[in-house]
Amino acid sequence: MPSKTDSRLLPLFSQLVGHFAHEPAWWPIHTHDRVFEVTIGMVLVQQTRWEQVEAAVLRLLNAGYTSFDALAHADPIQIGSLCKPCAFYMRKGEALVRLAQRICTTHNQMHAILTLPRHECRRILLSLPQIGRESADTIMLYGGSHPLFIVDAYARRFLHRTGIYRDVVDVINADYDLVQRIVEEDVGQLDVQNARELHAMMVEVCIHHCSATRPRCTQSGAWRRFVDVRKCAEHCPPCSGCPTQSVCAYHLTRIPLTE
Numbered sequence: 001m002p003s004k005t006d007s008r009l010l011p012l013f014s015q016l017v018g019h020f021a022h023e024p025a026w027w028p029i030h031t032h033d034r035v036f037e038v039t040i041g042m043v044l045v046q047q048t049r050w051e052q053v054e055a056a057v058l059r060l061l062n063a064g065y066t067s068f069d070a071l072a073h074a075d076p077i078q079i080g081s082l083c084k085p086c087a088f089y090m091r092k093g094e095a096l097v098r099l100a101q102r103i104c105t106t107h108n109q110m111h112a113i114l115t116l117p118r119h120e121c122r123r124i125l126l127s128l129p130q131i132g133r134e135s136a137d138t139i140m141l142y143g144g145s146h147p148l149f150i151v152d153a154y155a156r157r158f159l160h161r162t163g164i165y166r167d168v169v170d171v172i173n174a175d176y177d178l179v180q181r182i183v184e185e186d187v188g189q190l191d192v193q194n195a196r197e198l199h200a201m202m203v204e205v206c207i208h209h210c211s212a213t214r215p216r217c218t219q220s221g222a223w224r225r226f227v228d229v230r231k232c233a234e235h236c237p238p239c240s241g242c243p244t245q246s247v248c249a250y251h252l253t254r255i256p257l258t259e
């Protein structure tokens with residue numbers, strides 16, 4: 001566990017890891033091509049639950065689409081039907097084929113791109129269709145080895161509710177890069193395993209406890225059934241609530257005052 005003593009987020013990170021346990025297969029990879037799997041997962045996950053993404057990725061792999069090259073030569077309609085029931089599956093099928101074609105014609109060396117310095121790597125990924133800042137950073141963190149902080153909706157929600165940066169930035173509305181810089185300065189230099197785990201913890205706490213509409217601060221975490229049985233194997237048993245409830249501004253302001 002990283003040990004920057006004046007960090008605001010690291011103590012919460014430690015609590016989350018203690019609660020959810022380390023998950024080596026948090027992003028399950030089924031083939032030798034991690035970059036390919038992470039990239040198609042990022043396109044499919046937009047407005048879609050992860051369970052459906054997992055199933056669609058496995059269908060694509062089982063149908064022989066295990067590389068950008070295979071996908072670049074595929075029929076977009078067939079790819080679309082393999083992506084069902086992900087949201088906008090026909091559009092995503094077409095987008096995946098277009099993205100693969102672009103990667104094969106313009107940037108055939110995705111693996112080499114991911115070894116470039118962070119800003120150069122990100123600039124190239126952002127030039128690809130379907131790849132925004134969050135997707136680019138996710139590919140760099142999980143497909144490559146860039147230890148960065150992903151500012152997704154889960155991270156914004158958790159950081160906003162706990163209130164740890166409320167005197168510094170409006171994490172819900174602030175620019176992606178600003179929030180990323182503030183968090184990275186706060187946690188200090190992480191290795192890639194810790195950076196991946198920090199992102200995983202932001203997602204885990206939000207899907208099990210800190211949901212958008214009805215946070216389960218003092219209730220057992222919401223149950224999710226994933227395709228990969230290794231996911232969540234350690235922390236689905238009943239618990240007594242969110243591990244950060246004792247320091248969370250949102251929760252503490254909602255506890256009724258007692259005599």
Ligand code: SF4
Pocket residue numbers: 158161162209210211215216217218242243244245246248249250251
């Ligand atoms: S205590 Fe409640 S509001 Fe705070 S992070 Fe946990 S689930 Fe979210």
